[in-house]
Amino acid sequence: MRTPGIFIFGMVLGPCGWILELVCTVAPAWRTINNISGESIDLVLQQGLWDICKTYSSSQNILCGQVDTQYFSAQIITIARGLMLSSLILNLIGIGVASAGVRCWTEYPQWTVAGVGGVLIFISGVLTIIPVSWYTNIMTTIPAASTEVRVGYCLVLGFIGGILEVLGGLVMSIGLCQRCGRSKPADRTRINVVRSAHNPMPPPARRDTVPSVSSFSSASSAPYYSKHTETDFYRARKPDSRPVNAYQTRPYDSDL
Incomplete structure (x- = not known):
């Protein structure tokens, strides 16, 4: 059976x-700070969740x-x-559970298992969007060495990744609704058995063998003739050759 x-x-x-x-969590580019006082003009400070790096636009060096x-x-x-790590782990669990339900080598997919995996993936996407949106909202209020604060590429990747997980998990969770309206193959077999028990099929019609003419002729030396002719249809009746009077006359006394 094809995978839905x-x-x-x-x-x-x-x-x-x-x-x-994963790239959003590890990469140190949640926000960038430019024009830091007392530093070089081409210095760009990249800040993330786990590390902070210094880059120079003139030399392309990263510290x-x-x-x-x-x-x-x-x-x-x-x-x-905490939310990003939880989202990564939960997404892996959801993918593993969904893979166990979406098995294309079986005749019927496991709708319930795949739907549960979709719910886990959906929750993982929500856990990603929450910190990314919160950080974007208060990005300028976090202490910084300069007032020129810009959005890093990690926030963009985090938004895209979270939306993909939400859409994928939401679509897969529809399998739970599909499962409610379906019956298992075993249930359908049980229903057929019950129906056949209440409505048994009639026995096959008995077929009688009609003896043929050849069987009678072989059993008896006397010839056998049926009522009908050998051509098995009635012959046409010949018309009467006697003349038919068009009118009837009254009898006379001499005729009596």
């Missing part, structure tokens, strides 16, 4: 969203491992770390 289209759609969007979410206790002590950083 909703499962294919979810199994494609789920892993794609997980990859984007990571920068320390900023004021930035990492913000409440949003701690919450975003």
